Structures are given as C-alpha cells and as structure tokens.
Amino acid sequence: MNNKRKLLSIPYLLWAIVFIIIPLFMVVYYGITDKTGAFTFANIAAIATAEHGKALWLSVLLSFMSTVVCLLLAYPLAMILSKMNIASNSFLVLIFILPMWMNFLLRTLAWLSLLEKTGVINNILKFFGLPTMNIINTPGAIILGMVYNFLPFMIMPIYNALVKIDPNVINAARDLGAGPFKTFTKVIFPLSIPGVISGITMVFVPALTTFVISTILGGNKILLIGNVIELEFTTTGNWHLGSGLSMVLMVFIVISMILTAIFDKDGEGSML
Amino acid sequence: MKNVLVNLEHISKSYDGQMVLDDLNLYIRENEFLTLLGPSGCGKTTTLRILGGFETPDKGRVVFEGADITNLPPNKRQLNTVFQKYALFTHMNIAENIAFGLKIKNKSKAYIDDKIKYALKLVNLDGFEKRMPNSLSGGQQQRIAIARAIVNEPKLLLLDEPLGALDLKLRQDMQYELIRLKNELGITFIYVTHDQEEALTMSDTIVVMNQGYIQQIGTPERIYNEPENAFVADFIGESNIIGATMIEDRLVEILGARFACVDEGFGRNKPVDVVIRPEDVELTKNPADGTIQGVVSHVIFKGVHYEMEVQANGFEWLVHSTGMFPVGTNVGIKVDPFNIQIMNKPESEDEEAVGVNE
Incomplete structure (x- = not known):
C-alpha cells in the first residue's frame, strides 16, 4: 500500500525536479558565476549600482503604494460582501472576479488604449473641450495597472477571513459594551488579520516582480526591477547578471511567504 | 412578591413574511431563573435576541426597570449574553476576554485584575488568565463565557442554549454550577433551551413556547404535573x-x-x-x-x-x-x-x- 503510493508520486517528483528544482539551481549557478564560469558575488552586488538600486527602490515603492491602495479599496468592499446574503453576494463576488478570467495582457493593453495621449479618456476630454491629461508612462499609470490587476487577490483573502468570523463573536463584543467602532478595532479587524496579511503578500509579490504592467503602461521611460531582469535575459543576454538580480528579488518573496505562513494559519490566501 | 425587572409587551416579529413571534407578553421578576423552552423555531431564541438588542421587534415594547429599551443598541443595555458555542475572542487570552467589557467601561487596572481573579474563582478556573480560548475544553470555554459576562455585573443574564454543545455528564455538572452562580450573584437569568430536563432542573419559572406563542407559564412542578394542553404534555416528559x-x-x-x-x-x-x-x-x-x-x-x-x-x-x-x-x-x-x-x-x-x- 505504502509502496504503491510512493510509486504514484514519482511522476510528480520528476516534474518537480525537472521544472522547479533544476531551474532554481541553474538560476543560483548563473547568479554566482561570471562568463568564464568562475565564482563571483558581483552579479548579486550589482543591485547596489545606482541604476539597479533605483529600479529596485521604484519597484518597492510602487508595489507598496499599490498594496496600500488595494487594501484601502478591498477591505470595505470585503466587509460589504461578507454582510450580504448569499444570492446577491455570489453575483457581486463574480463581478469582481470576472476580469481575472480575461487574459492578463489583454486587460493591461485595454488600459493602454484608455490612457494613451490619443486614447479614449483624452478623446472624451477633448470632446468636451477640456485639457487632455498626461497619464500614460507615469508611475501613476503603473500603480493603476497594478491595482486593477491585483485587487481581486486582496479582496478574496480578506473576504474569506471576514465570513469566517462567528456573528455571535461580533454580537458578544456589542453585548459587552463596545460600540460599532470599538467592535471593529478590537474584534473584527484583529480577527481578519490573517486575510489581510495574505492579501498583502498576494498583491505585493506579483507587483514587485511584474515587468508586463510597467512595460505596457510605463513605456520605456520607467524601469522597474522586473524590467531590468527581463532586459538582461532578452536584450543584453547577460544571464549571470539577470540571475543575480533575481536572487535578490527572491529574498523579498521568501520574506513575504514566511510572513504569510506565520499569520495566515487558516489558509485564507489559499482559496484562490 | 419581587419586583418586575423586564416586561415584554405585545412583541411581534416576522422574517420574510413568516411570523416568528405573535403578540408575546411576558414579565420577568428580579432574581428569577426563567427558562424559555420549546422546539427549534418556536421563537425562544428570537425572544432572547430581542431582549439582548440584536433584533428589533416589528411591534411591541421591551421595558427594562420601567424604561423603554426597545430601540437601544446592545452596548447600551444593562444586561449580558452568554452565547451558544461560547463566542470567545480567539485572538485574546482568557484574562483579556474577561476584561473586555470592563476595559470599555474604563475601569482601573487594579479593579479589572481583581474582577478577573474573582470571576475565574467563581467558575472554578483559577490560574487560567494566560491561556488561549482554543486550548480550553468546551466546558471550560463555556465557563469563561459566563465569567466574561458576569464581571460586568449585569442585572440580567441571557443564556442561549449555553450547554447545548457539551456532553451529558458535563451538562449536568454545569446545571448545578449555574444554579449556584444564580444564588451567589443574585442576578436574573433568562435561559433558552429545547432540553426539557435542563429546564425542569434549573428553573424557577418555565415558559413553554411553540410556533411563536406561549403555551404555558409556570413552575417546573406545575408544568410537569398540570400541563395545560397536549403540546406541553407531550413536550415535557413522556x-x-x-x-x-x-x-x-x-x-x-x-x-x-x-x-x-x-x-x-x-x-x-x-x-x-x-x-x-x-x-x-x-x-x-x-x-x-x-x-x-x-x-x-x-x-x-x-x-x-x-x-x-x-x-x-x-x-x-x-x-x-x-x-x-x-x-x-x-x-x-x-x-x-x-x-x-x-x-x-x-x-x-x-x-x-x-x-x-x-
């Protein structure tokens, strides 16, 4: 019985080795060697150069701002959703998840045609004789793209955490003298923290590593760390530098994962 | 006769057109142990929720010590509830759970610490201050829920099937504890249950309910020996x-x-x-x-x-x-x-x- 089970796991194990473990080791190998194959820390240390440091800093800043905006938008919405009855609730949830069924690239390109200098928004403004806006190729456009694409990943874990709270626990807080505000700060919010942490991780990590959103909505004017790495692999062809920078980024991701593991023991984030 | 503490006057309540309570009238005296007894859907829990302030009746008034509290939110009422399945705050330890109501009322730290000690002693769980709710057994959690309610010195304690989730032996022990608590504290208890034995054991007065109507009000002896209709006779005992x-x-x-x-x-x-x-x-x-x-x-x-x-x-x-x-x-x-x-x-x-x- 036990042996049979072990046999059954072999294809998955092979898959994991060939497509996950080996590539990971290759990234590490490239990251700590130079073109001659000699050991070096230069590729990792390259993050400290002005150009790369700026890209990383901008990435962290924009991802952080997107995460904050997502949290501020998602929390009230998740609360409203969690208080609705099942029938209308599932329809509303669907509306917010629906964009996720569309291709990620397509969604982002749609924003391009909306925000462009000669795009839909500016055409409408022109039609009414209003001055046109310069939105595309700004950090704001990138944040907009990040929020739009990653918002559902913030809503879902928070929603899951909120619906899990026993209504009687909230009633108990009211019963013991807490008004609506105290009930929220002392009971509802603390109990939803696992969902909030999950949501933050699920928005912050992809936002930090994205290069598609910044390429499309930032033109070539704004380089994020994701773009820098992408360029090293595709244009410059310096796999060693690209791998070294990827490893630095991985540290951020691992930290996020650890935070999630500590705070989200119920797996609110795993529902997606 | 003792004074009337709470008066429910002509209370009606319906959900989605379904009548749950129809013109219910009931008064509760000070220091009385009153049990609302009936099968599920009889309106007993709704009555309790109206008393607690979690529901507003469609018609009628709730009068508490002479004042109309029908539209008062739960946090403004001088009563506390012990909920079904305990409803403890799982992100706080036992001491913090018990202190919750007192902290909101801005009591001094010394007063709160005294109260926590006193309450834990009262429910026989001395030394549990630092434990987390999820590490406690069902019976212990229920006793903490009671402690959390009574430290606020409510005039009226509402209990919503508090023993429903416990096993038989524990339930019987808790029944004696509740009687002891009621006698020691002098608080009025309103207890909701569908368990007729529980009702007969603990109550001063039993209110038998069915389909939103009160079937009979009386002492346990009277309800058992002189049921006024077939429903009461059938529901209480064989x-x-x-x-x-x-x-x-x-x-x-x-x-x-x-x-x-x-x-x-x-x-x-x-x-x-x-x-x-x-x-x-x-x-x-x-x-x-x-x-x-x-x-x-x-x-x-x-x-x-x-x-x-x-x-x-x-x-x-x-x-x-x-x-x-x-x-x-x-x-x-x-x-x-x-x-x-x-x-x-x-x-x-x-x-x-x-x-x-x-």
Whole structure:
C-alpha cells in the first residue's frame, strides 16, 4: 500500500525536479558565476549600482503604494460582501472576479488604449473641450495597472477571513459594551488579520516582480526591477547578471511567504 | 412578591413574511431563573435576541426597570449574553476576554485584575488568565463565557442554549454550577433551551413556547404535573395523551371505561384530552382489579425502571414501573384520580398553536 503510493508520486517528483528544482539551481549557478564560469558575488552586488538600486527602490515603492491602495479599496468592499446574503453576494463576488478570467495582457493593453495621449479618456476630454491629461508612462499609470490587476487577490483573502468570523463573536463584543467602532478595532479587524496579511503578500509579490504592467503602461521611460531582469535575459543576454538580480528579488518573496505562513494559519490566501 | 425587572409587551416579529413571534407578553421578576423552552423555531431564541438588542421587534415594547429599551443598541443595555458555542475572542487570552467589557467601561487596572481573579474563582478556573480560548475544553470555554459576562455585573443574564454543545455528564455538572452562580450573584437569568430536563432542573419559572406563542407559564412542578394542553404534555416528559369524554365533574370516560378524576368545570359529555404520565399508570396482577384490562406487548429495562407498553382498548399505554410483567401477561390498568390531568381539546390546529390564553 505504502509502496504503491510512493510509486504514484514519482511522476510528480520528476516534474518537480525537472521544472522547479533544476531551474532554481541553474538560476543560483548563473547568479554566482561570471562568463568564464568562475565564482563571483558581483552579479548579486550589482543591485547596489545606482541604476539597479533605483529600479529596485521604484519597484518597492510602487508595489507598496499599490498594496496600500488595494487594501484601502478591498477591505470595505470585503466587509460589504461578507454582510450580504448569499444570492446577491455570489453575483457581486463574480463581478469582481470576472476580469481575472480575461487574459492578463489583454486587460493591461485595454488600459493602454484608455490612457494613451490619443486614447479614449483624452478623446472624451477633448470632446468636451477640456485639457487632455498626461497619464500614460507615469508611475501613476503603473500603480493603476497594478491595482486593477491585483485587487481581486486582496479582496478574496480578506473576504474569506471576514465570513469566517462567528456573528455571535461580533454580537458578544456589542453585548459587552463596545460600540460599532470599538467592535471593529478590537474584534473584527484583529480577527481578519490573517486575510489581510495574505492579501498583502498576494498583491505585493506579483507587483514587485511584474515587468508586463510597467512595460505596457510605463513605456520605456520607467524601469522597474522586473524590467531590468527581463532586459538582461532578452536584450543584453547577460544571464549571470539577470540571475543575480533575481536572487535578490527572491529574498523579498521568501520574506513575504514566511510572513504569510506565520499569520495566515487558516489558509485564507489559499482559496484562490 | 419581587419586583418586575423586564416586561415584554405585545412583541411581534416576522422574517420574510413568516411570523416568528405573535403578540408575546411576558414579565420577568428580579432574581428569577426563567427558562424559555420549546422546539427549534418556536421563537425562544428570537425572544432572547430581542431582549439582548440584536433584533428589533416589528411591534411591541421591551421595558427594562420601567424604561423603554426597545430601540437601544446592545452596548447600551444593562444586561449580558452568554452565547451558544461560547463566542470567545480567539485572538485574546482568557484574562483579556474577561476584561473586555470592563476595559470599555474604563475601569482601573487594579479593579479589572481583581474582577478577573474573582470571576475565574467563581467558575472554578483559577490560574487560567494566560491561556488561549482554543486550548480550553468546551466546558471550560463555556465557563469563561459566563465569567466574561458576569464581571460586568449585569442585572440580567441571557443564556442561549449555553450547554447545548457539551456532553451529558458535563451538562449536568454545569446545571448545578449555574444554579449556584444564580444564588451567589443574585442576578436574573433568562435561559433558552429545547432540553426539557435542563429546564425542569434549573428553573424557577418555565415558559413553554411553540410556533411563536406561549403555551404555558409556570413552575417546573406545575408544568410537569398540570400541563395545560397536549403540546406541553407531550413536550415535557413522556406521557399518554388520550382522547376522552368528560361525563360530569370528577368523572371521565377513557377508551370506554370510566375513571374517577379530580377536575371540575368542563361541563357534561364534553370531549377532552387526558394526560397520564407513564409512571402514574399502575398495573395490577389480577386484571379484574384494574379499571380496564390489557396485554403487555413490550418490555425494556431502563435502569431505574422498566418501560412497558400495554395494549388496552385499542390504545398503547406507556408504563414506567419498578415491577416487571413479562410480554403477553394479562394485566389491569389503574390510575389514581389525582394523576389524571384533563385538558380542553383544541378545535383546530391554529388553536393548538395558540394554546392557552394568558
């Protein structure tokens, strides 16, 4: 019985080795060697150069701002959703998840045609004789793209955490003298923290590593760390530098994962 | 008589057009242990939620110590609730749970610490301050929930099936604890349950409810011995409920045989229901000694007594007795006149729901 089970796991194990473990080791190998194959820390240390440091800093800043905006938008919405009855609730949830069924690239390109200098928004403004806006190729456009694409990943874990709270626990807080505000700060919010942490991780990590959103909505004017790495692999062809920078980024991701593991023991984030 | 603490006046409540409570009137005296008893959907929990402030009645008023509190939010009411399944704050330790209400009222730290100690002692959980709720057993969590409520010194404590999730032995222990707490604290208890034994054990007053109407209000003894209608008789304990005819005062014809009874004022030849508790049915060895004769059809040993079924005049009599007659024995059935409870027959199902007019 036990042996049979072990046999059954072999294809998955092979898959994991060939497509996950080996590539990971290759990234590490490239990251700590130079073109001659000699050991070096230069590729990792390259993050400290002005150009790369700026890209990383901008990435962290924009991802952080997107995460904050997502949290501020998602929390009230998740609360409203969690208080609705099942029938209308599932329809509303669907509306917010629906964009996720569309291709990620397509969604982002749609924003391009909306925000462009000669795009839909500016055409409408022109039609009414209003001055046109310069939105595309700004950090704001990138944040907009990040929020739009990653918002559902913030809503879902928070929603899951909120619906899990026993209504009687909230009633108990009211019963013991807490008004609506105290009930929220002392009971509802603390109990939803696992969902909030999950949501933050699920928005912050992809936002930090994205290069598609910044390429499309930032033109070539704004380089994020994701773009820098992408360029090293595709244009410059310096796999060693690209791998070294990827490893630095991985540290951020691992930290996020650890935070999630500590705070989200119920797996609110795993529902997606 | 003690003062009235709470008055429910003409309370009606419906959900989605479904009537849950219909013109309910009830008063609760100070230091009374009052139990709302009934099957699920009878409106007992809704009544409690209206008292707690978690529901607003469609019609009627809730009067607490003379003041109308119908529209007061829960946090402004001088009462506390012990919820079904405890509803402890899982992100706080036991001390923080108990201190919750006191901190909101801005009590001093020394006062809160004293209260926590006192409350934990009261529920026999000294030294549990730093434990987390999820590390406690169901019974312990329930006692913490009670401690969390009583430190606020409410005038009225509402308990919503607090023992429902506990096993039998624990439930019995907790019943004694609750009686002790009530006597020590002098707080009025309103207790909701569907468990008739729980209600009989603990209550000063039982309110039997069904389909949104109060069926009977009375002491446990009165509810058990003198049920006012078939619903109450059937819900509280086991009983033989038989259609009968009141021949005249103190004489009732049951299944063709005439039994002496003690009830008067039902009129002559009036159809009635009679209730006879299984332990009040006497079996006689000599069939001729009984008022009617029958054959034992079933015997089960229950520990304290034997449970027997006796077929007599087309009715299956349920009998509890310490003496046993084997299956197939011809026996006589006798009932002490005092143990025959006569009830008016409901004329329709609607009336059965309304039951008594209090």
